[in-house]
């Protein structure tokens with residue numbers, strides 16, 4: 001067979017790096033960075049370069065499986081679809097649409113169609129119970145954007161290639177490649193800020209891989225960012241460093257915002273944040289003195305107790321200082337559909353106003369928090385969740401209190417369907433497991449953040465064909481979801497017309513490629529063939545800073561709301577939390593940590609990624625704390641939270657702030673009989689320590705508290721007394 005070369009893009013993280021694959025028949029031999037890619041220009045990380053090995057893993061699911069007693073048996077698609085469809089119809093008939101739910105995981109969210117179809121599938125059944133990983137990483141940002149800009153998906157991001165002062169709070173782009181900002185080759189681009197005379201700060205309880213390479217690192221006590229940001233705002237206002245003209249023309253609520261910052265001078269908050277008043281002032285100096293600056297907070301803050309308030313204050317600072325919607329400040333992308341926020345808002349999409357059955361937490365972007373899943377399943381009564389479709393997710397390892405109450409809840413379901421490329425830990429509890437496509441088997445257009453939200457410092461589009469065909473009985477997730485909808489009687493999108501048209505097309509041999517072709521035309525990007533003629537991506541019109549304020553803000557009066565009422569009220573309640581922080585200053589707080597060779601819970605099945613010392617996770621701890629507890633690197637410790645305890649080896653490291661310990665998430669694979677490599681690793685699931693349930697989630701956004709968890713750490717076994 002002859003060898004061929006094909007260009008594509010990686011769909012593991014938001015960087016979506018351009019890749020070039022060398023393929024022999026159906027076998028991908030090699031993956032290299034695409035040097036000619038219009039944006040990523042030869043950048044990629046080892047995960048993308050090894051993705052073909054994950055794709056070809058002998059553990060890949062190849063046929064549908066059905067639980068029979070305590071075993072799984074192969075069945076054919078027709079039987080699987082018929083049985084699942086019949087069960088769904090019965091549940092909807094007997095208990096209403098809300099009895100059927102879905103959990104939309106992270107990996108498939110980098111493809112355009114399956115996330116949209118998962119939502120459409122539930123909508124068509126009349127169910128509101130869509131759970132999504134947004135409640136583990138970013139829902140607070142959607143909540144704030146809806147209040148300030150009028151639509152959850154309006155997300156300003158730093159103009160990284162022109163900015164003169166960037167303050168990164170709770171993000172480690174060297175490892176993560178960032179979030180809510182497409183950032184391939186992060187180190188080169190952040191270093192360039194310094195090369196042009198600008199400044200970069202990292203505010204983080206851990207001196208990260210990014211901070212080690214550039215910029216100024218500032219330690220902050222975990223989960224105290226809201227106080228740091230309020231003081232930052234306080235200081236900016238004190239100096240009068242605000243853009244009166246823009247505030248007057250384009251914003252409202254300035255006086256209330258000022259009132260919210262009033263109680264928080266830098267001297268006061270330093271006691272809980274650990275950021276001295278002088279350090280904070282020198283950051284404010286750099287910020288207000290720069291020709292274009294931005295605060296950019298991310299997952300580390302989102303996962304705390306006050307992610308919504310913190311993000312609001314950040315956005316308000318960027319806005320009043322004149323940095324929102326300016327060259328070198330923050331930009332608001334247009335995406336492929338001009339006026340998308342306005343259109344979507346008009347149609348009521350992602351703006352549902354309701355609360356969850358259990359806990360009465362608000363829905364965010366038409367989803368409920370994943371940290372409520374166990375309650376929604378276990379709490380009897382009307383609207384109880386009885387079926388769950390898990391689409392490329394592994395909640396058993398990735399949501400709070402995962403293997404505790406959630407495991408019990410999954411076993412209480414009448415129907416659990418897992419659509420995955422591997423039999424993961426969650427699948428062990430399934431009734432049906434359906435084999436999906438890997439990214440290399442899926443044709444694609446850029447995912448929603450890039451295509452519809454326009455979160456791309458450099459706007460471009462790229463289409464990829466599938467590199468290799470599906471094997472055995474694998475199916476592409478778009479087709480699986482359409483077929484499930486048909487079998488279950490779901491009127492996709494709740495629309496008889498759309499649903500009827502799609503189903504008619506399906507009987508005429510509709511393919512994912514065809515649907516993407518229709519979308520590309522709908523986005524006015526031309527035909528797939530024209531997109532194919534730009535195999536390294538096609539640049540789109542660059543951003544036009546200054547075209548957002550006064551024209552694309554979609555609040556009722558078209559102004560940015562600097563002081564949403566409920567957020568201002570909640571800020572007034574922060575006093576109580578401040579007192580708690582003061583009182584518990586001496587106690588340890590746990591944060592999460594991402595590792596270069598893993599991705600949430602799903603890359604530990606690659607032998608090279610978990611070799612030797614990498615076959616477990618470690619608890620990272622500062623020498624001062626280690627000495628106090630009496631442990632050295634390699635010793636075993638027990639970490640206890642209010643929910644549970646785990647035992648694992650410790651790594652003593654000056655990277656950590658005193659009083660903060662870090663533990664990588666996504667581990668705990670010992671029971672995963674479908675993952676032959678990962679199941680031999682010894683790491684523990686940190687999410688056993690995190691709490692779920694309505695009282696434990698952040699109120700506005702339902703965000704799980706995965707950072708800043710109070711813990712105690714002790715040697716294990718406990719030291720003997722003699």
Ligand SMILES: Nc1nc2c(c(=O)[nH]1)N[C@H]1C(S)=C(S)[C@@H](COP(=O)(O)OP(=O)(O)OC[C@H]3O[C@@H](n4cnc5c(=O)[nH]c(N)nc54)[C@H](O)[C@@H]3O)O[C@H]1N2
Pocket residue numbers: 104105106107108133136137299391392393394395397398399419420421422424436437438439477592593599600601602665666686687690706
């Ligand atoms: N403590 C703690 N917990 C966290 C985090 C943290 O920082 N700390 N981070 C959180 C974050 S940011 C996120 S996004 C969530 C992620 O949470 P999840 O999305 O639940 O988990 P993942 O491990 O990303 O992957 C889920 C599954 O997707 C499957 N998969 C991979 N590719 C494909 C594909 O192409 N098709 C299909 N059908 N399946 C595929 C994998 O095999 C895996 O089983 O976890 C969160 N959990």
Ligand SMILES: Nc1nc2c(c(=O)[nH]1)N[C@H]1C(S)=C(S)[C@@H](COP(=O)(O)OP(=O)(O)OC[C@H]3O[C@@H](n4cnc5c(=O)[nH]c(N)nc54)[C@H](O)[C@@H]3O)O[C@H]1N2
Pocket residue numbers: 013014106137169170171172173175176177178179203204205206208220221222223224225298299300301304591592593594595596597598599600707708
């Ligand atoms: N290698 C790798 N890359 C990934 C992933 C992965 O699992 N592995 N996951 C991907 C996903 S799904 C996402 S959402 C993105 C997330 O990407 P980012 O948003 O960049 O988040 P992280 O890399 O998790 O960095 C969070 C940082 O916050 C710090 N932190 C923890 N608690 C606090 C706090 O209370 N305050 C402050 N200021 N900082 C705190 C941590 O030390 C950490 O350095 O990464 C993506 N990229």
Ligand code: SF4
Pocket residue numbers: 010011012013014015016017043044045046047048049177184
């Ligand atoms: S940084 Fe790595 S994982 Fe992320 S898109 Fe690029 S190659 Fe893929």
Ligand SMILES: [Mo]
Pocket residue numbers: 106133136137
């Ligand atoms: Mo995430």
